[in-house]
Amino acid sequence: MATAPEIVGNSNQITDKKKRYSAGVLKYRQMGYWDADYVPKETDTICLFRITPQEGVDAIEAAAAVAGESSTATWTVVWTDRLTACDSYRAKAFKVEPVPGIPGQYFAWVAYDLILFEEGSIANMTASLIGNVFSFKPLKAARLEDIRIPVAYVKTFKGPPTGLVVERERLDKFGRPLLGATTKPKLGLSGRNYGRVVYEGLKGGLDFMKDDENINSQPFMHWRDRFLYVMDAVNKASAATGEVKGSYLNITAATMEDMYERAEFARDLGSIIVMVDLVIGWTAIQSMANWCRRNDMLMHMHRAGHGTYTRQKNHGVSFRVIAKWLRLAGCDHLHTGTAVGKLEGDPLTVQGYYNVCRDSYTKQDLPRGLFFDQDWADLKKVMPVASGGIHAGQMHQLLDLFGDDVIMQFGGGTIGHPAGIQAGAVANRVALECMVKARNEGKDILNEGPAILQKAAQFCTPLKQALDTWGDITFNYTSTDTSDYAVTPTASN
Amino acid sequence: MMTNPTGRLTQGQFSFLPDLTDAEITLQIEYGLKKGYAWAVEYTDDPHPRNTYWEMFGMPMFDLNDAAGVMLELKSCRSTFPQHYIRLVAFDSTRGVETIAMSFIVNRPPVEPGFSLVRQETNGRTIRYTIRGHEADRPEGERYRK
Numbered sequence: 001m002a003t004a005p006e007i008v009g010n011s012n013q014i015t016d017k018k019k020r021y022s023a024g025v026l027k028y029r030q031m032g033y034w035d036a037d038y039v040p041k042e043t044d045t046i047c048l049f050r051i052t053p054q055e056g057v058d059a060i061e062a063a064a065a066v067a068g069e070s071s072t073a074t075w076t077v078v079w080t081d082r083l084t085a086c087d088s089y090r091a092k093a094f095k096v097e098p099v100p101g102i103p104g105q106y107f108a109w110v111a112y113d114l115i116l117f118e119e120g121s122i123a124n125m126t127a128s129l130i131g132n133v134f135s136f137k138p139l140k141a142a143r144l145e146d147i148r149i150p151v152a153y154v155k156t157f158k159g160p161p162t163g164l165v166v167e168r169e170r171l172d173k174f175g176r177p178l179l180g181a182t183t184k185p186k187l188g189l190s191g192r193n194y195g196r197v198v199y200e201g202l203k204g205g206l207d208f209m210k211d212d213e214n215i216n217s218q219p220f221m222h223w224r225d226r227f228l229y230v231m232d233a234v235n236k237a238s239a240a241t242g243e244v245k246g247s248y249l250n251i252t253a254a255t256m257e258d259m260y261e262r263a264e265f266a267r268d269l270g271s272i273i274v275m276v277d278l279v280i281g282w283t284a285i286q287s288m289a290n291w292c293r294r295n296d297m298l299m300h301m302h303r304a305g306h307g308t309y310t311r312q313k314n315h316g317v318s319f320r321v322i323a324k325w326l327r328l329a330g331c332d333h334l335h336t337g338t339a340v341g342k343l344e345g346d347p348l349t350v351q352g353y354y355n356v357c358r359d360s361y362t363k364q365d366l367p368r369g370l371f372f373d374q375d376w377a378d379l380k381k382v383m384p385v386a387s388g389g390i391h392a393g394q395m396h397q398l399l400d401l402f403g404d405d406v407i408m409q410f411g412g413g414t415i416g417h418p419a420g421i422q423a424g425a426v427a428n429r430v431a432l433e434c435m436v437k438a439r440n441e442g443k444d445i446l447n448e449g450p451a452i453l454q455k456a457a458q459f460c461t462p463l464k465q466a467l468d469t470w471g472d473i474t475f476n477y478t479s480t481d482t483s484d485y486a487v488t489p490t491a492s493n
Numbered sequence: 494m495m496t497n498p499t500g501r502l503t504q505g506q507f508s509f510l511p512d513l514t515d516a517e518i519t520l521q522i523e524y525g526l527k528k529g530y531a532w533a534v535e536y537t538d539d540p541h542p543r544n545t546y547w548e549m550f551g552m553p554m555f556d557l558n559d560a561a562g563v564m565l566e567l568k569s570c571r572s573t574f575p576q577h578y579i580r581l582v583a584f585d586s587t588r589g590v591e592t593i594a595m596s597f598i599v600n601r602p603p604v605e606p607g608f609s610l611v612r613q614e615t616n617g618r619t620i621r622y623t624i625r626g627h628e629a630d631r632p633e634g635e636r637y638r639k
Contacts (some may be wrong), residue, residue, distance in 0.1 A: 165589075165590060165591070165592050168592065168593070169545075169592055169593070172504065172542065172543075172545065172596075174506070174582075174592075174593045174594060174595055174596045175506045175583070175593075175594055175595035175596060175597070176506050203497050203498075204497075204498060205497075205498065205499075205503065205509060228618055228619070228620075231620075231622075232620065232622075235610055235622035235624070236610055238542055238610075238624055239607070239608040239609060239610040239624045240495065240496055240497045240607070240608075241495070241497045241502070241503045242495070242502040242503060242504055242540055242541075242542050242607060242608060243503055243504055243542050244542045244543065268619065269619065270621075270622060360588070360589040378588075378589060381589070422498060423498075425498075426498045426509070429509045430509045430510070433506065433507050433508075433509045433510050434510060436506060436507075437506075437507055437510065437513075437517075437521070440520065440521050440524040441517070441520045441521075441524070442520070442524075456510075459511060460509075462498075
């Protein structure tokens with residue numbers, strides 16, 4: 001079992017300039033990337049890495065290497081450092097602690113000076129922080145667990161194009177979660193059939209319908225066809241209910257030019273929202289956010305692909321970091337997990353992501369995986385989206401976990417309803433409204449929830465059918481991504 | 494009569510539930526007051542989904558801490574405008590929120606004819622959509638009367 005490193009002072013840094021810069025290879029800590037006495041400045045970015053050093057690699061040296069490889073270092077000494085104010089460009093590892101209960105893993109805190117990152121560019125920040133370092137041989141694995149972004153850098157971003165406050169004002173929907181559903185099947189529907197699903201769901205009581213992540217412009221449905229039929233469905237449902245409705249039109253495409261073309265068509269048809277997938281990349285995300293800001297458009301972000309690097313605890317980037325970057329880069333909706341549905345997510349960890357999206361000031365909260373206080377400096381807030389394997393019978397749990405500012409998306413739980421899509425939508429809307437009402441009346445919804453739903457089902461047959469079909473479906477699997485500071489139960493009935 | 498599953502306008506927090514009784518409305522008001530919201534009563538006979546500005550029945554009740562006072566205003570509005578849509582709206586002045594926190598309908602006209610969708614064919618297959626209230630052609634104040 002690895003032992004905790006002895007935390008030593010600044011002493012390993014070579015201060016004699018001649019020795020420090022003579023050609024050859026030094027340890028990273030000797031080059032100035034480790035400084036236990038360093039006190040981070042208000043304007044520093046602070047990263048918390050989880051590192052697993054190779055056998056025989058000292059944890060402090062590994063932390064110093066992370067700081068080095070994510071800032072100025074290369075593998076050997078270079079004299080050209082001396083042409084620069086090199087000390088300010090060096091990231092500084094300043095604290096290393098063993099991860100509680102996991103031998104061989106360490107938390108390493110690294111501070112970065114404000115000058116290191118181009119203003120308003122997530123691409124630049126990520127190129128430094130997760131550029132080379134994750135492939136670095138002396139580490140078996142590395143994970144960026146959390147990040148504190150200084151106000152000075154936050155203020156260089158415009159953030160969400162619309163933000164959840166203004167979104168609600170545009171939709172005229174307040175005091176309850178929003179409801180959505182993803183049109184299914186994901187692939188194969190013609191534009192005409194696709195619009196049918198959208199119309200039924202919206203008329204039945206949903207606020208939004210959604211394209212899935214892999215609906216772009218395949219042979220079975222050209223994107224223009226989808227947009228035209230969907231917007232007919234949206235407007236027809238709006239007239240039938242007297243409510244503002246929307247459907248996330250996925251404009252993800254091969255090139256920026258294609259995406260702009262699709263976005264402009266969506267705008268010209270009167271859509272209030274477009275959607276992109278995370279896989280389009282940081283630069284494309286920031287460009288589309290700018291476009292949305294110019295065109296009064298909401299921007300929905302589907303986090304397609306994130307599981308490849310967020311899910312495993314020992315390697316990759318935590319989703320809370322991705323969520324922070326996305327709030328800065330700018331999106332209005334972000335899929336952040338359900339805790340009770342079919343996809344990965346420990347309840348407290350998932351709540352941590354929600355806080356990152358919605359807080360004005362995020363407080364350190366270790367059981368939720370939040371290692372830092374984060375001042376958002378009045379940056380607009382992102383509406384989190386709970387989507388994936390949830391149904392009306394879980395309404396009390398969802399409302400208790402996530403509160404009002406969330407979009408609950410019941411795809412199968414709407415379209416798979418035995419009495420049809422409209423009935424599925426009614427079931428979800430009634431379940432939602434009766435639970436919000438009960439909570440506001442002071443009822444203990446977590447315990448009384450099932451009874452509250454059964455009572456509403458007495459006047460609402462679609463809800464009764466939904467509860468009879470799915471009432472006790474749960475996905476109780478162990479989460480892989482949990483806090484190391486508290487044991488959290490998996491949510492169930 | 495509107496053709497959606499509720500047969501009526503579905504704006505607001507509780508349109509899919511049976512109409513709230515005055516006792517139930519009082520509980521919602523109390524919830525808002527506990528959160529520090531200011532309640533207001535608004536009415537309209539033009540419930541178009543993008544008619545943001547319903548008429549204010551007085552100012553938001555900023556310094557009122559008693560649900561009974563809000564109910565009094567609501568009852569007064571109901572007796573003045575029995576055929577109108579009336580909603581209760583709660584304002585949250587917290588920094589970073591500063592918007593409406595709750596909104597639900599507490600009075601409706603006896604018949605809700607709803608809206609039609611006007612389609613204007615334009616270039617290619619593109620259509621411009623206009624949502625029109627069936628009652629909107631009649632002058633303000635005279636709509637929803639038999």
